[in-house]
Amino acid sequence: MYIEQIQIRKDNKIAAMDPIAKLWVVLLYFVTNAVLAGISEPFGGYSPLLYAWFLAVIILAAVTGIMKKFLKAMGVVATIFIIVFLVQAFIVETPDPEIPGVILWRWNISSAFHPTIWEYGLQNGLKLGFNILNGASIFVWLFQCTQNKELSRALEDRGMNYKVVYVFLSSMEMIGVLNKKSQTIMNAQRARGVETEGNMLVRAKAFFPTMVPLVLSSITDMEERVLTMESKGFNAPCAKTHLLVLHKSGAEKMMIAIFAVFFVISVIGRVLVWVL
């Protein structure tokens, strides 16, 4: 029997890796991150290894050849990093109210207002900030070099239920569809006189005439889709055929090995700090 197939072609070997191998890289990066965050005693409370670990994602993005996309997607994460860092550095004085905090820097504008950077706050801000930054950026890397259908196809190959995969992929589709529909409805409601600008109450009142028709029409559509899916054998108890076929790129073992080595080294380092 002839079954049609499609493939996703990528020139970069690391970008073309098997999605499961990429998930392993993410996992190893995460655990290494957690271990590195704990090494702070020899550096007087700072964890420079954790901060340096962020470079690993940058290098990873560079060798994967997705630097532009990566930096673009990092914008939101970077904003949160800055906010978390600033708030901690300027507000948090000391972990224990009994012990006064150490002042690193103070700007004496007046006796009442003098912005101060506290040592504990700075350490805590860097630690929280880099934990968020590292954890988020490895996922940014994963999703910038992997299409959702690749990832879900790979998970299905490893035994995930096809219904779960369908729900996941369909969610991604639905967001686009509903977003477009909501704009149409909003324009239509505006045309017939619903005000979408003005004070808060006016704007809040515009929320309902947008959401209710949107959801209601989608739910009515859903019933028809159930019939369609049933008639096309979605629930049929047999093996399913696939359009998309995945191939390994050959870089999988090497990448997992690299990150495993980093993990082992970090654990050894942590133990040494703990023992010595």
Place this chain on the structure above:
Amino acid sequence: MKKTYSIKDDFSTLAMLFIPLGVAINFVGGQVASLLKLPVYLDCIGTVLTAMLSGPWVGAVTGLLTNVVTGIANPVNFWFIPVNVVVGLVVGFLARKDMWRGWKLIISFIIMDLVSLFVSTPIVVYVYGGVTGSGTSLLTAVLMATGQSIWASVFSVEIIWTTLDRVLSYLVAYLIIKVIPAKTLVKFSLGEFYIGKKTAAAAPVEEVKDAFEEANK
């Protein structure tokens, strides 16, 4: 007859299509709220709606998937997965007990509020150190700067905004359920709870009844 539930029955083909819709409603709700420049997120309408109609497990999956899918664009959302999952579970279990109508609403709101606060506050404190960067968290920062403890500041700000957010989300979800035709509602596992009152109050049914009686005279 007492109704029994099984997770397998909960995940019917209809529920399978309802979950993606719920995820999209969550996303679009948040989008429209920010387009209208409202100070609340309104990004759990879909979770509340699916949980009210299809039970806790479908609601929880909707919550989980919402944060996974939005996390692809902004991985910071991954840390808030437990909050959305818990909202789905709590709303769903309360819906099975038919707690989302009449005076029981107040109890349901208090339970939902407290549970989601107990889940979200530790995440905000331990992961973000109190300030997440959203509009409301600036208030938390101000409170922290005046010398309040981090737990007290986060809790007192979150309790106001979470309550407001959840009440509005419920209101939208309930309005939607009220206008879903009974023939559709009956297909959802918990849909029948919302039918009785509505069909009784619906004018056309009365008219049909009158016409029927008149014809039979």
